[in-house]
Amino acid sequence: MPINKLRSSARGKAAIGAIVAASIAGFAMLAGTRVPDDVALAATFLNKPWEGRELRAYPDPATGGKPWTICDGDTEGVTPGMIETSAGCDKRLVRRMMQYRAQYVACVPGFDQKPLSWRAMINSLGWNIGPAGVCKSTAVRLGIAGRYLESCNAATAFNKAAGRIFIGLVKRREMGDATRIGEGELCVSGL
Numbered sequence: 001m002p003i004n005k006l007r008s009s010a011r012g013k014a015a016i017g018a019i020v021a022a023s024i025a026g027f028a029m030l031a032g033t034r035v036p037d038d039v040a041l042a043a044t045f046l047n048k049p050w051e052g053r054e055l056r057a058y059p060d061p062a063t064g065g066k067p068w069t070i071c072d073g074d075t076e077g078v079t080p081g082m083i084e085t086s087a088g089c090d091k092r093l094v095r096r097m098m099q100y101r102a103q104y105v106a107c108v109p110g111f112d113q114k115p116l117s118w119r120a121m122i123n124s125l126g127w128n129i130g131p132a133g134v135c136k137s138t139a140v141r142l143g144i145a146g147r148y149l150e151s152c153n154a155a156t157a158f159n160k161a162a163g164r165i166f167i168g169l170v171k172r173r174e175m176g177d178a179t180r181i182g183e184g185e186l187c188v189s190g191l
Helices: 010-022 037-051 086-107 116-135 138-144 148-157 167-173 183-189
Strands: 027-030 033-036 054-058 069-071
Touching: 010 027, 010 037, 010 116, 010 183, 027 037, 027 086, 033 037, 033 086, 037 086, 037 116, 037 167, 037 183, 069 086, 086 116, 116 138, 116 148, 116 167, 116 183, 138 148, 148 167, 148 183, 167 183
Parallel strands: none
Antiparallel strands: 027 033, 054 069
């Protein structure tokens, strides 16, 4: 359960509204690529703000080493000393999020018919814990059952790295901070 109570917010609703307004038939443009609206919502309002963009590879903050990270939190094929361009980071983010999303579609029956805010939360959560972790999570089990509010709350349990609770992960999973929307906040804002 969350440390702080999840609640709908004006900024969460505005983020959802912005993506819906920019979408055509459930798809939006991101880095010059047509992507599902949930990927656009997660990338724009959750992943990018929380991960921050780093063009040079850096060690994982929790371990001080592996996995090495670049761009907006991407770890695939990243090695020490690696450098990426901003355009390259945009392409990496879209490619990886679409790869992950395919796994959510496979493990969640009717994924595309679930609430947009819930799907975006799942995309962002998976960016940190991976698709396998998402697919076997209580959050997904509750979402499959249509218990979205409980699912939003269940996802807040993923606030640890290297066995320790990180306040940044608490904020990301729950109500965010002064400048960034939290996953739970966004999730409940669209229910």
